[in-house]
Amino acid sequence: xxxxxxxxxxxxxxxxxxxxxxxxxxxxxxxxxxxxxxxxxxxxxxxxxxxxxxxxxxxxxxxxxxxxxxxxxxxxxxxxxxxxxxxxxxxxxxxxxxxxxxxxxxxxxxxxxxxxxxxxxxxxxxxxxxxxxxxxxxxxxxxxxxxxxxxxxxxxxxxxxxxxxxxxxxxxxxxxxxxxxxxxxxxxxxxxxxxxxxxxxxxxxxxxxxxxxxxxxxxxxxxxxxxxxxxxxxxxxxxxxxxxxxxxxxxxxxxxxxxxxxxxxxxxx
Amino acid sequence: xxxxxxxxxxxxxxxxxxxxxxxxxxxxxxxxxxxxxxxxxxxxxxxxxxxxxxxxxxxxxxxxxxxxxxxxxxxxxxxxxxxxxxxxxxxxxxxxxxxxxxxxxxxxxxxxxxxxxxxxxxxxxxxxxxxxxxxxxxxxxxxxxxxxxxxxxxxxxxxxxxxxxxxxxxxxxxxxxxxxxxxxxxxxxxxxxxxxxxxxxxxxxxxxxxxxxxxxxxxxxxxxxxxxxxxxxxxxxxxxxxxxxxxxxxxxxxxxxxxxxxxxxxxxx
Amino acid sequence: xxxxxxxxxxxxxxxxxxxxxxxxxxxxxxxxxxxxxxxxxxxxxxxxxxxxxxxxxxxxxxxxxxxxxxxxxxxxxxxxxxxxxxxxxxxxxxxxxxxxxxxxxxxxxxxxxxxxxxxxxxxxxxxxxxxxxxxxxxxxxxxxxxxxxxxxxxxxxxxxxxxxxxxxxxxxxxxxxxxxxxxxxxxxxxxxxxxxxxxxxxxxxxxxxxxxxxxxxxxxxxxxxxxxxxxxxxxxxxxxxxxxxxxxxxxxxxxxxxxxxxxxxxxxx
Numbered sequence: 001x002x003x004x005x006x007x008x009x010x011x012x013x014x015x016x017x018x019x020x021x022x023x024x025x026x027x028x029x030x031x032x033x034x035x036x037x038x039x040x041x042x043x044x045x046x047x048x049x050x051x052x053x054x055x056x057x058x059x060x061x062x063x064x065x066x067x068x069x070x071x072x073x074x075x076x077x078x079x080x081x082x083x084x085x086x087x088x089x090x091x092x093x094x095x096x097x098x099x100x101x102x103x104x105x106x107x108x109x110x111x112x113x114x115x116x117x118x119x120x121x122x123x124x125x126x127x128x129x130x131x132x133x134x135x136x137x138x139x140x141x142x143x144x145x146x147x148x149x150x151x152x153x154x155x156x157x158x159x160x161x162x163x164x165x166x167x168x169x170x171x172x173x174x175x176x177x178x179x180x181x182x183x184x185x186x187x188x189x190x191x192x193x194x195x196x197x198x199x200x201x202x203x204x205x206x207x208x209x210x211x212x213x214x215x216x217x218x219x220x221x222x223x224x225x226x227x228x229x230x231x232x233x234x235x236x237x238x239x240x241x242x243x244x245x246x247x248x249x250x251x252x253x254x255x256x257x258x259x260x261x262x263x264x265x266x267x268x269x
Numbered sequence: 270x271x272x273x274x275x276x277x278x279x280x281x282x283x284x285x286x287x288x289x290x291x292x293x294x295x296x297x298x299x300x301x302x303x304x305x306x307x308x309x310x311x312x313x314x315x316x317x318x319x320x321x322x323x324x325x326x327x328x329x330x331x332x333x334x335x336x337x338x339x340x341x342x343x344x345x346x347x348x349x350x351x352x353x354x355x356x357x358x359x360x361x362x363x364x365x366x367x368x369x370x371x372x373x374x375x376x377x378x379x380x381x382x383x384x385x386x387x388x389x390x391x392x393x394x395x396x397x398x399x400x401x402x403x404x405x406x407x408x409x410x411x412x413x414x415x416x417x418x419x420x421x422x423x424x425x426x427x428x429x430x431x432x433x434x435x436x437x438x439x440x441x442x443x444x445x446x447x448x449x450x451x452x453x454x455x456x457x458x459x460x461x462x463x464x465x466x467x468x469x470x471x472x473x474x475x476x477x478x479x480x481x482x483x484x485x486x487x488x489x490x491x492x493x494x495x496x497x498x499x500x501x502x503x504x505x506x507x508x509x510x511x512x513x514x515x516x517x518x519x520x521x522x523x524x525x526x527x528x529x530x531x532x533x534x535x536x537x538x
Numbered sequence: 539x540x541x542x543x544x545x546x547x548x549x550x551x552x553x554x555x556x557x558x559x560x561x562x563x564x565x566x567x568x569x570x571x572x573x574x575x576x577x578x579x580x581x582x583x584x585x586x587x588x589x590x591x592x593x594x595x596x597x598x599x600x601x602x603x604x605x606x607x608x609x610x611x612x613x614x615x616x617x618x619x620x621x622x623x624x625x626x627x628x629x630x631x632x633x634x635x636x637x638x639x640x641x642x643x644x645x646x647x648x649x650x651x652x653x654x655x656x657x658x659x660x661x662x663x664x665x666x667x668x669x670x671x672x673x674x675x676x677x678x679x680x681x682x683x684x685x686x687x688x689x690x691x692x693x694x695x696x697x698x699x700x701x702x703x704x705x706x707x708x709x710x711x712x713x714x715x716x717x718x719x720x721x722x723x724x725x726x727x728x729x730x731x732x733x734x735x736x737x738x739x740x741x742x743x744x745x746x747x748x749x750x751x752x753x754x755x756x757x758x759x760x761x762x763x764x765x766x767x768x769x770x771x772x773x774x775x776x777x778x779x780x781x782x783x784x785x786x787x788x789x790x791x792x793x794x795x796x797x798x799x800x801x802x803x804x805x806x807x
Contacts, residue, residue, distance in 0.1 A: 031571060040462075310779050
C-alpha cells in the first residue's frame, strides 16, 4: 500500500520532465527569480505574467496557476483575482500560497475573493498560515511561522474539508491532506530557514507537479519530497546559505526517482 | 573582410570597458537583478529606473535604453513609452526585447506605440518572437520559442527593413541583420535554456554595446558573441544551472578580446 | 576609549542574533532578494511588505523600517510615506537609503515628505548622495557616486545636525556621524562596486542593527563593519563577481565578534 503510494509520488517527477508543464506564477518580487529558476531546474516551464491585461489569456495556455500573496500590490491583487476566474473557466489547477495571511486582514480578503470567483485546488502554507486559515490559533512572526507541528495535521484535514482542496502545511515536518488521506514528510534541512524563498519555490514546484498529474494529493507530496531531498543533498555540499542556494538549484536539476525513493521518510495516514 | 568584421566586433568589448556606458533598463522583475549584475560584470553601469516621474530625465543621462516587455504592469507600460520619447529627443539608442510578444496582443500594442512616439534601434528576441513580429508563423510556448532556426535569417532581414533597425533572433543559432549585412553565430550552450534570464541579460548587454559604439550591427554581434563565449566557458566549469549562473557572471567579468576571437564561430552574409 | 567603542560595536552582532529583529523593508526590485537573504544570513528576519493596504499595520510589528528609494513607483511612494508615519506613531527606527537622490527631484520630494510626516533615524547613502543632501556639490553618475571621500565627514556631520539623525556616507572609506561623535572605517573591498546591491544590502543590515540596539551610532558602525569584513573574507575566496556574491552571504552568516575585532580599521573622531 505505502509502496504503491510512494511509487505514485516519485513517478510524478518524471511526468513533470516529460510534460514540461507551463506554470503561470503571480508571485512576490522577493523570490520571483528563484521561482522561475527552480521551475526550469525541475523540468517545468515558468511564465511569470502578472499584467492585468494579460493574465486572463495567459492562464488559458498554462498547465497550472501559482498564486503567492507575498507582495500584494494593487495591480497584482486584481491580476490574481482575474487569473483565478480564468483558471476556473479553463479548468487550470490553482495552487495558493497564503504568505503571511495570519498577519494581514487584506490577505484574507483576497483569498476569500479568489475562492468566491475563481477556485483553489491546493493551499500550501507554513504551519502558522494553515492553522490560521483553519481557524486555529497560530504562533507567527512576520512572514515566518514559529509554530511547532502539534495539531498541524488536524488543521490540514479541517481546512481541506472546508475548502475541498489539498492542503499542505510545511515546517520541520510537512503535513499534507486531501481530507481523506494524509501524509507526513520528515525530510528536509534546517538550512531552508536561512534563505528566503524556500516556501515560494516549493509552491512553484507544487504548481509544476499539479500541472503534470491529475492526482493532486500525490503531486503535492511529490513536490515537497523533491524539495526536501534536494535540500538534504545541497546542505551536505554547502553548509552556508549563499552556497546552499546555488547548490539547491543544482540538486533539483540532478534529482531522479531513485533518490526520491531511497531518501523518502513519509508516514501515510 | 570577415577578419575585419571580427576585429570590429571584438574591439567593442574594450570600448564598453573604457566608456562604461550607463544603460537605463526598464525590465521585468524576474531577472532585473541578473541584468544589473551582468552589466557590471561586462564593464557597464546599470540604471534600473522605471518610475514614471523619473524616466524622462534619467534617459537623458544614459548611453542606451533597454526596454524589456516581460512584466508589463501599467506603470511600466507608461514609463516605457515615455522613456522612448525621451530617447528619441535625446538621441539615445533603444534596444527592444519583445518578450512573449507572440502570445500577447497587449505587447504588440506597446511595441507599436513605442515605435510611433519613440524609436527603436535594435530588436532582440528569440526566434519565435522575431518571426512573429516579421509576420511569419512561429512556434512558441509561453515565453519560450521552440522554433527551429529555419527561416530565421529571412525574418531578421524582413523585420530589419520594415523597422529600419538592427534585428537579432536568438536560439540554437543566433541571427543578426541590419537589412543589408547579416551574421550567424553558432556559439553558446544548451544550459542557457535551463536558467531564466539568458535572453534578458543578453538584451542588457546589447544595450551596453550600443551605448559604447555607433556601429549598432557590430555592437549587437559583439554582445551576443560575448554572452555565448562566456556561456561556453561557464558550462565547462559548472554543468548544473545553479552553479552555471554564478560562473556565467564570473566568465563575463573575465572575458577579453582574445577569448572572443579564438572562440568565435560566425558566418558573415 | 576606542576599545570601548569597538566593544560596543562588535557586541551588536550578537545582539542581532539574540533578538532576531524583524526588519520591514520597502526597497527596490533590483536587489530585494539580496536584502532579504542577507538579513537572514546576518541573523535578522526580513519582512518585504510594500502593499499600501498592509504597511501601516506591518510596521507596528517590526523592529526597524528600511526605506530604499531605488525604484520609486507610485504605490511604493505612497507605502513609504504611510509606513514612515506608522514608524513615528509606533516608535520604530527608520533607516533611509536615498538611492540616486542627486539625480532626481522626485526623490528629494519623497525624502522631505517622509521627514515631515514620519521620521528618519539614520540616513545611509553613498558619498555622492550624502554630499548632495548636505547641500554640497557631488560627483555622481546614475546611481553611482564617483566622488572621492574629501569633505565627506564634514557632510555627514552637517547633515546629521540638520536632520538630527545618524548619517553614514559609504565609499572607499566609510564615514559615520551622529553630529557629535564620528567614525571612519577603512575596511571593505573594491569588489563591492562590481556587484549590484552592496549599498542596499548594507542599508538592510543597518536596519537589523538598529532594530537590535538603542545605540544607533554604534549600530550603524557595526553594520558597516560587518559588511566590510565579510566582503574582505569573501573576496579572498572568490575574486570574480558571481562567486563573490555567493561567498559574501556565506561570510555574513559565518561572521563573529572576534573576526570583527581583529579586522576592524576604525578611526574614532
